Amino acid sequence: MIGEAMRNTVPWVRTAGITFKEVTATHAVAHLPDVEGNHNHVGGPHAAVAFGLGETASGAVLLAAFANELGRAVPLVARSEVTYKKVAMGDLTATAELGRPHDEVVAELDAGQRPEFPVHVTLTNADGVTTAELTVTWTLRPNRT
Numbered sequence: 001m002i003g004e005a006m007r008n009t010v011p012w013v014r015t016a017g018i019t020f021k022e023v024t025a026t027h028a029v030a031h032l033p034d035v036e037g038n039h040n041h042v043g044g045p046h047a048a049v050a051f052g053l054g055e056t057a058s059g060a061v062l063l064a065a066f067a068n069e070l071g072r073a074v075p076l077v078a079r080s081e082v083t084y085k086k087v088a089m090g091d092l093t094a095t096a097e098l099g100r101p102h103d104e105v106v107a108e109l110d111a112g113q114r115p116e117f118p119v120h121v122t123l124t125n126a127d128g129v130t131t132a133e134l135t136v137t138w139t140l141r142p143n144r145t
Helices: 002-009 011-016 047-069 102-110
Strands: 019-023 027-032 073-084 092-098 116-125 130-142
Touching: 002 011, 002 019, 002 047, 011 047, 019 047, 027 047, 047 073, 047 092, 047 102, 047 116, 047 130, 102 130
Parallel strands: none
Antiparallel strands: 019 027, 027 092, 073 130, 092 116, 116 130
16 A cells, blocks of 8 residues: 555656555565666666665654654664665665664654654665665654644
8 A cells, every 4th residue: 555655656666667666664665667768887787776775664663663653753764774785787676674663753753853763675686685774864843733
């Protein structure tokens, strides 16, 4: 359901052809098919496209984990760090993991704070080789009343 919601509300997700194999409140797996229009100068997915897949997978975890809080807070990326480890070729898979307990984040939001939490993402090629690692740090900005 989260994957379909993302495809319907975030046009780039649909345009890129990202699909979701699994989404839970702590874990998401997203897939990006190899498309020539996404290639870089060496024939694989451009770094920006690979990053986009990872950020999208992190967003799926966020939505699954904090859907009940989105009426009172806006999710925003606070910062990201990416390490490219190997030239990516072919289809890519992003596996995202929530890096902080849900209850801690909600407790900070309940206290009127603006919590931050990391989502760690590993990108792999079709052979299961890690091509990049990302940490996307999200925040929940409380709505102004």
